[in-house]
Amino acid sequence: MTHREEILQYIYKNPGITFRRLAEELGIGIGNLQYHLYQLEKENKIVSKKLGGKRYIFPKEFEKEYEPLLIAISNETQRKILLLLAEREMNQREIAERLKLTQATINYHMNVLNKLGLIDRRKQGRNVVYSLKCDIEVIVRVISEYRPKLWDKLADKLIDLMLTLKGGELND
Structure with a gap:
């Protein structure tokens, strides 16, 4: 499984997870995670919402x-x-x-x-x-x-x- 697939699967299991928590729980560097999330958003597989200085990530179909x-x-x-x-x-x-x-x-x-x-x-x-x-x-x-x-x-x-x-x- 690729990093991106692992990230997407984790988001499906944990909708609304924050960016920081996702990085911590998957043990992925901030820059690497930002890149993969950007690609997943571009591919229309996830959406993110910013609120109060935090970024919350959801599967697109959520x-x-x-x-x-x-x-x-x-x-x-x-x-x-x-x-x-x-x-x-x-x-x-x-x-x-x-x-x-x-x-x-x-x-x-x-x-x-x-x-x-x-x-x-x-x-x-x-x-x-x-x-x-x-x-x-x-x-x-x-x-x-x-x-x-x-x-x-x-x-x-x-x-x-x-x-x-x-x-x-x-x-x-």
């Missing part, structure tokens, strides 16, 4: 509607924010307190999530209240399908959250 979600869940803070908003809508202060981060940090991530089209914002008095735009079940499916390692870590938390949202209980 479902466009899931690209923003994969970009967001690849960032731990944004993933945590999405999961918090799946519980209920919150303002920036509440999110900052729950995640034990500064409001400035939360503001940055909320702007990214807004730019990705994953959250809604509405003014409520002096506060801006954020809510999730996408369905939690879609988040669960995307994580389990495209990020199995992450899924293993989050499975119990997500199952509990879904049960809470559905008002159900597990019957033994």
Whole structure:
């Protein structure tokens, strides 16, 4: 298998992988990887999206509607924010307190999530209240399908959250 075929195969298995992570995981030099990605993009086999100083790489046929979600869940803070908003809508202060981060940090991530089209914002008095735009079940499916390692870590938390949202209980 050629380097380029190996890179393409890895992108198919890990859609939305960042450029740096791809280089690290495949052990390929930056310049070499840039060359192969350029060729793959020219051959119309991959697409890349730049956001927040990072380059995210997807197979050409990847479902466009899931690209923003994969970009967001690849960032731990944004993933945590999405999961918090799946519980209920919150303002920036509440999110900052729950995640034990500064409001400035939360503001940055909320702007990214807004730019990705994953959250809604509405003014409520002096506060801006954020809510999730996408369905939690879609988040669960995307994580389990495209990020199995992450899924293993989050499975119990997500199952509990879904049960809470559905008002159900597990019957033994």
